[in-house]
Amino acid sequence: MTDLQTRPATRRAEPAAAARPGRLLALILTGQLMAVLDVAIVNVAVPTIRTDLHASGAALQLVIAGYTIAYAVLLITGARLGARHGYSRVFQYGLAGFTAASLACGLAPGTGALIAFRLLQGVGAALMVPQVMSLVQRTFTGAARTRALGLYSAVLAGGMALGQVLGGVLVSADLFGTGWRPVFLVNVPIGIALLLAGRRLLPATPGDRSRRFDLPGLVVLALAIGLLVVPLVLGHELGWPAWGWAMLAASGVLFAGFAVVEWRIAARGGQPLIPGRVLRAPGLLPAAVSVFLVMAGFAGFLFAFALHQQAGLAHSAVRAGLLSAPVAVGFGLSSLHWQRLPARLHGALPVLALALVAPAYLAVGLMLRGGGEIGLAPEAVLAALGLVAGCAYSPLFGRALARVDPADAADASGVLVTLVQLGQVVGVAVLGTVFLSRVSFPATPQVSGQALWTTVAAIAGALVLAAVSALATSRATRSRPRPGTAGTD
Known part of the structure; x- marks a missing residue:
């Protein structure tokens, strides 16, 4: 779609969103809450997953950690995609991916499929979550922004504790004999409702296509974060193997390399990540x-x-x-x-x-x-x-x-x-x-x-x-x- 085609939509959508800032905030913070919950809610279901899918200890660690690893590695990438293609659009794409991956997790026939779908859940969250703060920054000012940031903090804090309680309730209820599956399926109706509401409430935020995608910086930073997160998440369960320490050391080298790459891009007049x-x-x-x-x-x-x-x-x-x-x-x-x-x-x-x-x-x-x-x-x-x-x-x-x-x-x-x-x-x-x-x-x-x-x-x-x-x-x-x-x- 051309810029000329999108401009009228921008003029129509922005006043509507501005007139309902409370609803907009509720929508994007609910998406944030879903992402936070999925860090904690699955921990409670691990014993049931082990029994139902005959999963090994290493496989269970990947079920738990795969989401967090993908989420952490791709967050800055998600932020840059939002700036380039529009915060609202990328939020919707991330939410749709997160919801679809949650459905796939809930229906997963085996451990391998569950691990793969958990990684996709993390990708969806990484696209969705950075747009929340960007939309808050663009939509609210002064005291309203302070309150919005307070609600954001409350969601982060409450989500971790709520995840434990909700996970325990859903697994204990064993709805229709589904065991652990509702801890993922609970996201589906919420995600669909948010997607429908987002079509009306999210403001039109045209992206800045002039912002180039810093592929070298992105690759180096993603590798650095991945090399940091993977051993931290899996290290204790696996007895802190030598490869884990090697990855941690390599992450430090790559973070330094990322700084050098970014400096060189900026020195050439480019657009660093x-x-x-x-x-x-x-x-x-x-x-x-x-x-x-x-x-x-x-x-x-x-x-x-x-x-x-x-x-x-x-x-x-x-x-x-x-x-x-x-x-x-x-x-x-x-x-x-x-x-x-x-x-x-x-x-x-x-x-x-x-x-x-x-x-x-x-x-x-x-x-x-x-x-x-x-x-x-x-x-x-x-x-x-x-x-x-x-x-x-x-x-x-x-x-x-x-x-x-x-x-x-x-x-x-x-x-x-x-x-x-x-x-x-x-x-x-x-x-x-x-x-x-x-x-x-x-x-x-x-x-x-x-x-x-x-x-x-x-x-x-x-x-x-x-x-x-x-x-x-x-x-x-x-x-x-x-x-x-x-x-x-």
């Missing part, structure tokens, strides 16, 4: 580091806490998910409402919050290190921990994007969303390894409690580093905003 001006935006890099560490700690804690409950305390998956809910609910609530705190606190809020979250994790670890049942006191501390953590994460996310030129929204969003996803992967892999290295199964409650204590001590150390990086962010963003951008405080 991640423009240097995006990374130079005031506060973006230190905020991104803090966001990465906060998400790594949060995801790693939820993983270790679930293992402690299910392996050490013999809780069901549903109960483990429900006991994890207070920290996720607290995180989501404060992500939405932190701006209601006195304005004089906003500048220092991320640093203050992180300074409180680190000892809160330690307090939870001390309460549970003896292996006792989880009572009201630790649950209350978990709720407070979530509330305070959200007061760090959501403002940091907003500040990371506040000084980015709107024309670079897609690239900045791709970088941030990739770091959030890598934070989850690294948190679960590294902190999960810290926990699992301290226990052998079946584990006693006391041994499991000690392992959890060691894990939260590591999380507290990471959050101290996050606080230092957040302090650098606060200093960097005291400068005036760039023309055309809007702050989020």
